[in-house]
Amino acid sequence: MEISIRNAERKDIEAIMLIENSSFHENIAESRETFLERTEVFPDGFLVLMVNGRVIGYISSELWEYSEDIDVRQFQLEHSIMDTHRSNGSELYISSIGILEEYRGSGYGKILVSELEKKMIYNYGINSIILIVSENWTAARRIYEKNGFERIQTISGFFHDDNNSDAIVMRKII
Numbered sequence: 001m002e003i004s005i006r007n008a009e010r011k012d013i014e015a016i017m018l019i020e021n022s023s024f025h026e027n028i029a030e031s032r033e034t035f036l037e038r039t040e041v042f043p044d045g046f047l048v049l050m051v052n053g054r055v056i057g058y059i060s061s062e063l064w065e066y067s068e069d070i071d072v073r074q075f076q077l078e079h080s081i082m083d084t085h086r087s088n089g090s091e092l093y094i095s096s097i098g099i100l101e102e103y104r105g106s107g108y109g110k111i112l113v114s115e116l117e118k119k120m121i122y123n124y125g126i127n128s129i130i131l132i133v134s135e136n137w138t139a140a141r142r143i144y145e146k147n148g149f150e151r152i153q154t155i156s157g158f159f160h161d162d163n164n165s166d167a168i169v170m171r172k173i174i
């Protein structure tokens with residue numbers, strides 16, 4: 001099994017959309033345009049994981065200015081990265097992560113989170129990481145909780161999935 005991680009590129013878009021649509025409820029999955037923009041605006045913050053030459057996972061992110069007061073509008077799905085990304089921001093916002101269904105549960109999600117974190121500390125000197133996760137996404141919550149993220153806020157009914165699940169805002173101070 002050959003595993004590698006690199007920056008996402010435009011040519012990966014079909015593989016990324018397959019992962020996206022297999023990972024999220026149709027009302028939550030983000031669009032091709034949103035992901036393409038992420039590859040253009042902040043390619044260093046957008047990684048893909050390959051197994052034997054096939055893209056089976058991705059993680060995307062932005063840099064934000066750190067603030068104690070969280071502006072929940074920043075988390076809006078499908079927002080343009082151009083409106084929120086600050087190239088010298090000190091906080092990393094993980095906008096999305098997904099692993100192709102048949103590859104889940106083998107540690108790849110955990111690897112993507114830790115690789116992105118290492119790279120962003122080393123190359124961008126980030127001091128914290130922020131993200132939102134649905135209360136129902138057990139595997140994702142487990143990764144974050146074991147990796148030092150703490151719940152700082154709840155956004156009631158944020159996700160327009162079948163049960164209008166709450167979003168938990170989590171932050172890790174590095």
Ligand SMILES: CC(C)(COP(=O)(O)OP(=O)(O)OC[C@H]1O[C@@H](n2cnc3c(N)ncnc32)[C@H](O)[C@@H]1OP(=O)(O)O)[C@@H](O)C(=O)NCCC(=O)NCCS
Nearest residue numbers: 023097098099104105106107108109110137138139140142
């Ligand atoms: C979240 C996701 C990226 C995790 O990737 P993954 O490769 O499956 O996760 P890992 O194998 O690294 O497992 C991470 C942890 O979750 C646990 N886990 C995995 N699947 C689980 C499940 N269905 N229920 C409970 N725990 C689970 C693992 O045991 C592991 O915990 P451990 O370190 O204590 O052993 C992947 O499951 C996915 O794409 N889910 C759908 C999209 C999603 O929810 N994205 C999160 C957005 S915030």
